[in-house]
Amino acid sequence: xxxxxxxxxxxxxxxxxxxxxxxxxxxxxxxxxxxxxxxxxxxxxxxxxxxxxxxxxxxxxxxxxxxxxxxxxxxxxxxxxxxxxxxxxxxxxxxxxxxxxxxxxxxxxxxxxxxxxxxxxxxxxxxxxxxxxxxxxxxxxxxxxxxxxxxxxxxxxxxxxxxxxxxxxxxxxxxxxxxxxxxxxxxxxxxxxxxxxxxxxxxxxxxxxxxxxxxxxxxxxxxxxxxxxxxxxxxxxxxxxxxxxx
Amino acid sequence: xxxxxxxxxxxxxxxxxxxxxxxxxxxxxxxxxxxxxxxxxxxxxxxxxxxxxxxxxxxxxxxxxxxxxxxxxxxxxxxxxxxxxxxxxxxxxxxxxxxxxxxxxxxxxxxxxxxxxxxxxxxxxxxxxxxxxxxxxxxxxxxxxxxxxxxxxxxxxxxxxxxxxxxxxxxxxxxxxxxxxxxxxxxxxxxxxxxxxxxxxxxxxxxxxxxxxxxxxxxxxxxxxxxxxxxxxxxxxxxxxxxxxxxxxxxxxxxxxxxxxxxxxxx
Ligand SMILES: Nc1ncnc2c1ncn2[C@@H]1O[C@H](COP(=O)(O)OP(=O)(O)OP(=O)(O)O)[C@@H](O)[C@H]1O
Ligand SMILES: [Mg+2]
Numbered sequence: 001x002x003x004x005x006x007x008x009x010x011x012x013x014x015x016x017x018x019x020x021x022x023x024x025x026x027x028x029x030x031x032x033x034x035x036x037x038x039x040x041x042x043x044x045x046x047x048x049x050x051x052x053x054x055x056x057x058x059x060x061x062x063x064x065x066x067x068x069x070x071x072x073x074x075x076x077x078x079x080x081x082x083x084x085x086x087x088x089x090x091x092x093x094x095x096x097x098x099x100x101x102x103x104x105x106x107x108x109x110x111x112x113x114x115x116x117x118x119x120x121x122x123x124x125x126x127x128x129x130x131x132x133x134x135x136x137x138x139x140x141x142x143x144x145x146x147x148x149x150x151x152x153x154x155x156x157x158x159x160x161x162x163x164x165x166x167x168x169x170x171x172x173x174x175x176x177x178x179x180x181x182x183x184x185x186x187x188x189x190x191x192x193x194x195x196x197x198x199x200x201x202x203x204x205x206x207x208x209x210x211x212x213x214x215x216x217x218x219x220x221x222x223x224x225x226x227x228x229x230x231x232x233x234x235x236x237x238x239x240x241x242x243x244x245x246x
Numbered sequence: 247x248x249x250x251x252x253x254x255x256x257x258x259x260x261x262x263x264x265x266x267x268x269x270x271x272x273x274x275x276x277x278x279x280x281x282x283x284x285x286x287x288x289x290x291x292x293x294x295x296x297x298x299x300x301x302x303x304x305x306x307x308x309x310x311x312x313x314x315x316x317x318x319x320x321x322x323x324x325x326x327x328x329x330x331x332x333x334x335x336x337x338x339x340x341x342x343x344x345x346x347x348x349x350x351x352x353x354x355x356x357x358x359x360x361x362x363x364x365x366x367x368x369x370x371x372x373x374x375x376x377x378x379x380x381x382x383x384x385x386x387x388x389x390x391x392x393x394x395x396x397x398x399x400x401x402x403x404x405x406x407x408x409x410x411x412x413x414x415x416x417x418x419x420x421x422x423x424x425x426x427x428x429x430x431x432x433x434x435x436x437x438x439x440x441x442x443x444x445x446x447x448x449x450x451x452x453x454x455x456x457x458x459x460x461x462x463x464x465x466x467x468x469x470x471x472x473x474x475x476x477x478x479x480x481x482x483x484x485x486x487x488x489x490x491x492x493x494x495x496x497x498x499x500x501x502x503x504x505x506x507x508x509x510x511x512x513x
Contacts, residue, residue, distance in 0.1 A: 054389055056302045073306050081395025091390030095408045097489075104404050105394035136489040150390075157394050 002029040005161055005192055006051070011060035011070075013043075013050055020046045022216045024060070028161065028194055028209075033187045035203035035224075036196045038213035039239060044196040045088075047213070048165050051194070052085050064161075081109050084154030088166040090146040092138040098125065098149050099134040102156045110157065117156075124152040128182050144175030151182055162186070164195040200243055204228050212236050256456035264447050271440035272464055278357075278432070278439060279425040282364035286425075287418060289365065290372025293320045294410075295402050297373070298380050320373060327370035333431040336363045340435040360437040364429060368421050375417040379410030412483050419476035423469045440464055 007027040013020050020043045028034050036044050049055040051062055053069065053076045062070040069079050093101050102121035106112045112120070125131045128148040138146055147167055154162060167183070168176040180202055187193060187206050197203055203210055203224065210227040212220045214235045220227060231237050261268070297320050301313045327335065340359050344352040353359040383406050391401040411418075430441035444461050448454050 052393060054392065076392075077395045077397045079395075080393055085393035087386065087390065087393075089386050091386040091393075093387055093390065093405045095405065095412075105391075105396065108400050108404060109395040132492045133489070134492055137485075140489055153390075153394065 002031050004028070005030045005065060006194070007061075007063040008047075008051065009061040009063065011047070011050060011062065012058050013046055013055060014058060020216050021050070021057075024216075024218055026211055026218055026221060028192065030160075030192050031190045032208040033191075033193045033195065033206055034209045034211060035207040036194065036211045036213060037198070037200070037203055037239075038219075042213045043216040044213055045165050048085070048163050048194070048196055052080060052083055052163060054085075077109070081105070081157055082160045084157055084159035084162040086147070086150050086154055086162070086164045086167050088169050090138070090143070090150045090170075092146055092150055092153070094138050096137070097134065098130060098136050098138070098141070101138070101149060102153045105153065105157050121152070121156050124155040125149070127155070127185075128152045129178070142175060143171045144178045147171065147175075147179045148182055151179075151186075155186075161192045161194065164193065164197070166196050166198060168197070168199060200228075200240075212239065214239070253456060253459060256453055257459055260447070260451075260453055260456050260460060264443070267443045267447065268440070268460060268464065271438065271443040272468065274437075275426060275429055275439040275441075276468060278360055278364060278429050278437070279422060282361050282429075283368055283418070283422045283425050285361065285365035286368025286372050286421065289369025290374075290376045291407060291411075293323070293369065293373035294376030294380055295399065295407075296320060297377055298402075299398055323366075324370045324373050327367050328374075331431075332363065332367050332428060333434055335367060336360075336432060336435050339363055356435055356437045359435055360429070360432045363435075364425060364432070368425060371421055372418070375414045375421075376407075376410060379414040380406055382413055383409050412480075415476065415480050415483065419472065422476075423472055426468050426472065427465060 004027050008024055011024040012022055024047060026034075036047065038044050046055060050057045050070075053074075057070050060070065061068045064079060064083070068074075069076075093104070096104065099118070099121055102125060103114070103117045106117035106120060107114055110117075122131060122134070125134060128151050130145060130148050130152060133141065133145065133149075138149070141149065151167075164183070168179050171179065176199070180199065183193070183195070183202070184206055195202070195207065205224075207224055209221060210224050211218055212227060212231075212233075212235075220231060220233045220236045226232075227236065228240065231240060296316050299313055299316075301310055305313075336359075339362065340353060344350075380402075387405055387409075388401055391405045396404065429437075429439050432439055433442045433445060436442075441461060444457050448457050
């Protein structure tokens with residue numbers, strides 16, 4: 001039985017009068033891939049951003065290895081170094097080369113030596129197939145390449161948990177595959193991942209658990225077989241039906 | 247035509263008599279403008295960083311109060327020094343210090359006073375430029391930096407400010423050129439820059455117009471040189487627009503082993 005690395009309890013968040021997350025409860029176990037699916041605007045990104053403390057939850061707890069990180073006065077940077085995040089819009093540093101993008105966090109946050117950080121960055125860039133581009137700048141890369149660099153940047157920090165927020169949504173169709181194959185490889189190696197995605201095939205084939213969100217609440221969660229073959233809730237059924245049509 | 251010839255003669259006469267003085271003035275002006283602009287930029291950067299420290303609802307009340315206080319202080323500083331003439335600031339600070347300390351403290355050198363005054367004046371303008379420069383960088387990069395665990399200061403110094411600084415280079419240049427010209431008001435605290443020599447020299451021989459011609463030309467040369475230099479620096483900062491592939495892309499092309507690239511990738 002794998003241990004629980006992340007546990008979200010009664011998490012709520014609103015922007016002004018609009019409640020975006022309502023009493024969200026779920027957990028992630030070490031080594032598992034958990035996919036979060038749901039309609040646009042259902043609060044998936046907000047949930048992920050709360051977990052990484054980019055948004056401040058209004059109430060509820062986020063337990064990382066048993067410690068509540070959503071409490072007032074908690075210092076976020078050290079925690080964020082252990083929880084990587086890959087964004088829909090890549091968010092690479094435009095003033096740095098590909099290699100520097102993957103080095104800077106190791107040097108400044110983890111206080112590794114520059115040589116060690118370089119060697120490490122090169123290893124992860126190689127793994128995502130971006131080693132040839134170490135000297136390129138982000139603006140010179142295609143979307144798929146940028147996202148692979150962003151994944152390498154997150155991996156170089158050797159995170160215990162990796163969050164993905166629709167990593168392929170901003171990509172042209174022909175580039176989706178190269179990013180998904182990197183993610184599949186990571187999953188196969190036992191990386192703990194929490195993935196917000198519209199790629200149903202990925203959610204079905206790669207993940208251990210699937211969480212379906214609707215209007216700020218978790219509507220249904222379970223194994224991919226249960227969610228995709230035998231959904232219990234009407235909302236889940238209609239969401240999946242809409243997806244199959246398109 | 248012969249008026250122009252006369253002007254040429256007068257100018258060369260003046261230059262032969264006082265060339266060294268004029269050049270000394272140019273040196274002082276440039277040095278003051280350069281040092282004060284540099285310090286002003288540092289002040290502006292610090293203010294920019296302080297003003298953009300994020301403040302979340304969950305932060306401790308003390309921290310939130312402190313951040314609020316910093317913002318108010320920076321605003322007051324900016325408004326006061328941007329909203330009053332530098333001549334007056336010079337008088338106010340230079341004579342205010344001994345006045346308030348009953349002559350116990352005064353500026354030991356007019357250089358220190360001049361640098362201080364021009365620096366904090368420039369800093370007030372730069373604070374706003376830097377804030378604008380920081381806001382112009384898309385917030386995604388800040389989030390990217392935070393997501394790998396960087397603190398606000400690390401995010402600023404590694405990611406945001408290098409880009410913001412590039413974007414506000416034209417404004418830094420502007421400030422430098424303004425400083426080259428506006429340091430002329432420092433004669434009020436008897437700082438001997440370029441324009442001060444015009445006053446001394448014309449005081450002994452009343453060749454106002456030829457001396458003014460020299461001054462005009464002198465200032466124009468300084469500011470033109472500064473413009474060219476700034477353009478050059480900007481081009482340097484932009485770096486090359488191309489890059490070299492170290493080897494083939496292993497994923498999109500055929501898979502292959504890959505060896506360490508040479509050392510030029512580092513900083
Ligand atoms: N910073 C914000 N301020 C105000 N409202 C916000 C903010 N961020 C998100 N929202 C709102 O919260 C709701 C949920 O947004 P969120 O981005 O979490 O949805 P999502 O499930 O990720 O959707 P998508 O699939 O389109 O990315 C939306 O209605 C959005 O308008
Ligand atoms: Mg989203």
